[in-house]
Amino acid sequence: MAVVMSEKAQIGLIGLGTMGANLSLNIAEKGFPIAVFNRTTSRTDDFHAGAGTLAEAITPCHTLEAFVAAIQSPRAIILMVPAGEAVDAQIDALLPLLNSDDLIIDAGNANFHETNRRAAAADARGAPYLGIGVSGGEEGARHGPAIMGGGKREAWNRVAPVLEAIAARYEDTPCATWLGESGTGHFVKTVHNGIEYADMQMIAEIYSIMHDGYGMTSSAIGDVFAQWNEGPLKSYLIEISAEVTRAADRETGRPVMDIILDRAGQKGTGRWTVIEAQQLGAAIPCIEAAVSARNLSAQLPDRKTGEALFGPSLRPFGDGNPDIGMLERALIAGKILCYAQGFSLLKAAAKAYEWDLSLPDVARVWRAGCIIRSTMLNDMAAAFTTDPDTNLMFAETFSPILKENEPQLRDVVLKATGAGIPLPALASAQFYFDMMRTGRSSANMIQAQRDFFGAHSFERVDQPGSHHGPWNSGV
Numbered sequence: 001m002a003v004v005m006s007e008k009a010q011i012g013l014i015g016l017g018t019m020g021a022n023l024s025l026n027i028a029e030k031g032f033p034i035a036v037f038n039r040t041t042s043r044t045d046d047f048h049a050g051a052g053t054l055a056e057a058i059t060p061c062h063t064l065e066a067f068v069a070a071i072q073s074p075r076a077i078i079l080m081v082p083a084g085e086a087v088d089a090q091i092d093a094l095l096p097l098l099n100s101d102d103l104i105i106d107a108g109n110a111n112f113h114e115t116n117r118r119a120a121a122a123d124a125r126g127a128p129y130l131g132i133g134v135s136g137g138e139e140g141a142r143h144g145p146a147i148m149g150g151g152k153r154e155a156w157n158r159v160a161p162v163l164e165a166i167a168a169r170y171e172d173t174p175c176a177t178w179l180g181e182s183g184t185g186h187f188v189k190t191v192h193n194g195i196e197y198a199d200m201q202m203i204a205e206i207y208s209i210m211h212d213g214y215g216m217t218s219s220a221i222g223d224v225f226a227q228w229n230e231g232p233l234k235s236y237l238i239e240i241s242a243e244v245t246r247a248a249d250r251e252t253g254r255p256v257m258d259i260i261l262d263r264a265g266q267k268g269t270g271r272w273t274v275i276e277a278q279q280l281g282a283a284i285p286c287i288e289a290a291v292s293a294r295n296l297s298a299q300l301p302d303r304k305t306g307e308a309l310f311g312p313s314l315r316p317f318g319d320g321n322p323d324i325g326m327l328e329r330a331l332i333a334g335k336i337l338c339y340a341q342g343f344s345l346l347k348a349a350a351k352a353y354e355w356d357l358s359l360p361d362v363a364r365v366w367r368a369g370c371i372i373r374s375t376m377l378n379d380m381a382a383a384f385t386t387d388p389d390t391n392l393m394f395a396e397t398f399s400p401i402l403k404e405n406e407p408q409l410r411d412v413v414l415k416a417t418g419a420g421i422p423l424p425a426l427a428s429a430q431f432y433f434d435m436m437r438t439g440r441s442s443a444n445m446i447q448a449q450r451d452f453f454g455a456h457s458f459e460r461v462d463q464p465g466s467h468h469g470p471w472n473s474g475v
Helices: 018-029 041-049 052-057 064-069 085-097 112-125 137-143 153-166 184-213 218-228 236-246 269-280 285-297 300-310 324-353 359-365 376-386 399-419 424-436 443-454
Strands: 011-014 034-037 058-061 076-079 103-106 129-135 146-151 176-180
Touching (some): 011 018, 011 064, 018 052, 018 137, 018 153, 034 041, 052 058, 058 064, 076 085, 085 112, 103 153, 112 184, 146 359, 153 176, 176 359, 184 218, 184 269, 184 285, 184 324, 218 236, 218 324, 269 285, 269 324, 324 376, 324 399, 359 376, 399 424
Parallel strands (some): 034 058, 103 129
16 A cells, blocks of 8 residues: 655656665655655565655555656656666556656666667657666665766756765765766766776786785785775775675685685676777777676686696796785776776767767766776866866876886786786786887788788878788789
8 A cells, every 4th residue: 555645756766676775765865755666566565664764755656557646747757677678668668657748767777779769769759768877886876876867958957956966976066967868878887887897807806916826815905905995096896895805704704705606797788888899999908808707707617627627827926925016006007097998988989979978077977976986086087177088098197107007017917927817807908008009000910911812902101092912913
């Protein structure tokens, strides 16, 4: 039975999974009465019963009809349902109950192409539609996520007071902003997740050096991460890396890290990032390596077969004496190069899709609440404000840092190669750096080969136009 409030809800939310439930509590806590609906009615009732003092600001509904009726018009309805067909099915179920000015907001991890399609369908109906990226996990949803908006600006403005109120804050500035039309917000969230994959992978690789190459205990590694979280690497991911490596398993008393199976899960957003980069011709080798590393981690039986056949790859790292400063500086360089790739992808997408996407706004919205939040992002926002077209590695703020720390990244990659410790993301970051500072590369060989077998032609360094080699003189 739905609870009847003295006034209608200001907003509605469908989907009371972990993220939806916590987002609903966040909205209610910020003073916005909310109606909620979940296909499984028992979940709706359990959620409301556990809402404590916030329950009076929440109207639980057992039918879509009751849900729609509980929201003041013009309505704003947030969808927190699994990406894909479930979103279309929920929209189809809602449409007969809505007015043309009622706003649907997809806040799930949608593929931006799907958001573009749904936004176009809404435009054809004369209805508003938003696709917003929400990052921060369970804690962020409850206490303040980063919110990346996409759709019509006027639709965003309708719900901006709610979204800005529930968002994380960086120095009292809400980490919620409108970024562009249609699927822009979901695309930015996808790239965020790609950077997240790479950042996590690089941290895991540094952990591997400390644990496998130096033989450090998990507790000692946790102390290193905690120390790094007080310096240039200060970030949410370094913070939680310190916490998880220091943690002990309740059942065995062993370090939790020692009992976790080394098979990483993924929901596909990192893969979407790689696919879009390939479509746009954008180079993101660090992110690609991180996605591949997760795929390889899933091949546990094959990895065990390989170890039995060839022997374990791990050998002592360097002289075996921990050089923590070298590892920190390598990770600093890797992080800058990873973010440079992610922002370059955003720039390529903005050009291809004619989005008026502000890279400073993206950096600002990521400064708090989201998984990749870090102290570096404020400097990144400033760098793009000064020169929106720059590659981050060339920016005045970051190029000196790269010059200072890249030698340690190279040293770590070389030593890890000798020790048989796989560093796919850090090595790809080094590869990106070297390619981006090579004025004349080996691609002339590729062009010669292409012309030889396919008469594709090539450009010359000394003459304009299209040319063929002597092997194709008859063409």
